[in-house]
Amino acid sequence: MKYYLIAGEPSGDLHGANLIEGLKKADPEAQFRFWGGDHMAAAGGAENLRKHYRETSFFGIVQVLRNLCTIRRQMRECQQDVAAYAPDALILIDYPGFNMKMARWAHDNGIRTLYYIAPKVWAWREWRVKAIRRYVDRLFIIFPFERDYFPRHGITPVFEGNPLVDAIEARRPALPAAEEFRRRNGLDKRPIIALLAGSRRGEIRDNLPLMVLLSKRFPEHQFVVTAVPWIDRTLYDRYLDGSGIRCVSDQTYQTLAAAEAAVVTSGTATLETALLGVPEVVVYRTLWFQVKLQPYVLKVPWVSLVNLNLGREAVAEIIQSDLSVGRAERELRSILPGGEKRTQMLADFDELRTVIGEPGASDRFARRMVEELKR
Structure with missing residues (x-):
């Protein structure tokens, strides 16, 4: 069969590559054509890559408005x-702003449409559920809690685990020891504390200015920021200069x-x-009115996928608008070795x-897709 896949972000490229395999x-006899990235090109053939996500990724309202014509x-x-x-099937991978429009177009043109990694309608933009129900032939979900959510809205999804487990397990054997x-x-x-400040x-x-201030409370540790390669290093340097934090x-x-x-x-x-077994504190800084509106805008009680999947607050979520680091410091100390919350968090x-499920989700999802199309 012939498959056309669309992924518009780095994570979608990775999951799309594993799905292609x-x-x-x-x-x-599978044949492929796709919008994606280097991972999908390696899995499905570089000659089948129609458009790279570097050309299609526009984040935030300002970027979208500036690039509407594009x-x-x-x-x-x-x-x-x-x-x-x-194609025999159009497989849409996350990327809802673009892919939901493609789903409607495909439906109107009689193209079988499978949506892999559902839009996060359970958090915001719940109106998209109606569009999924109308335009998508089969929805494939990757979070356990979604198994209860979508049936309540008239959609019977397919859950076979989370492909993130596959991505992690594939790389785990090659991860260096701490000394290396x-x-x-x-x-x-000094012991390392990782700082993951986001991908946009x-x-x-x-978030990075708050993390810099937090690091000053822990001189006995060294803080390391994990920069994403698609963002210019000068953005990080703007906040890290003179901080002693390595990037x-x-x-x-x-x-x-x-x-x-x-x-x-x-x-x-x-x-x-969490899946790598590293205790964490979730810190997210946003505008003050967004903090106030959070209980009314978000449809879920937590923002982290850890808490959403466990159904309780296993990791602290600190959502704030200012640069106060008092609570973040207390929570971080509590999960360091010897801290009172570390053992319970690791058990969680x-x-x-x-x-979340065992490795092999990508293969299980692929089998279900082929079965669905042959039915």
Whole structure:
């Protein structure tokens, strides 16, 4: 069968690549064409990469408004390419701003549509549930708590685990020991605390200054920021100059593997940190009125995927608008070795791994997709 996949972000590229590998196992005659990135190109053939996510990723309202003409042109380009390829299935991977529009177009044009990694409608923009129900032929979900959410809205989803587990387990054997990580990056002997300030410019701008202030309370530790490679290093340097904090690029898992604890913004990174067994504090700084409106705007009681999947507050979530570090300091001290919350948090992370599911999710999802299309 012929598959057309669309991923518009680095995480979607990684999960799309693992899905392609699974589809090749489940369907030896599989042919691919896709929008994605380097990982998908390696899995499905560089000649089949129609558009790289570097050309299609626009974050935040300002960027979207500035690039509306480009986005509309890319949408038309994608639709024309899908129509010309005439796939047996269009597989949409997360990236809801673009992919929900593609789902509607595909539905109107009689193209079978599978949505892999559901939009986070349970947190905000719940109106998208109606569009999923109308335009998507089958929804594939990766969080256990979504198994209860979507049926309440008339959608029967497919859950086979979380492909993030596959990504982590594939890289775990190659992660360096703490001493080797220190040597490679010129670090001293002090214990490491990892700082994951987000993957978007706005998140880094808002959260990194608070993390710098927090680091000054822990001179006996060294703090290491995990920079993402698609953001210019000068943005990090703007806040880190003179702080003594080391910044490493594209080494998130390596840094976490060497760290005693982590301070993390909300998002997938909270789940990655927990699955790697690193105690964490979730800190997210935003505008004051967004903090006030959070209980009314968000449809869920927590922002971290750890707490959402466990159904309770296993990791502290500190959502604030100012640069106060008092509570963050207390929570961080409580999860360092000898802290009163560390043992329980590590036990919670063991439970989380059971809840999330075993490795092999990408292959299981691929088999279910092939079965669905053959039915």
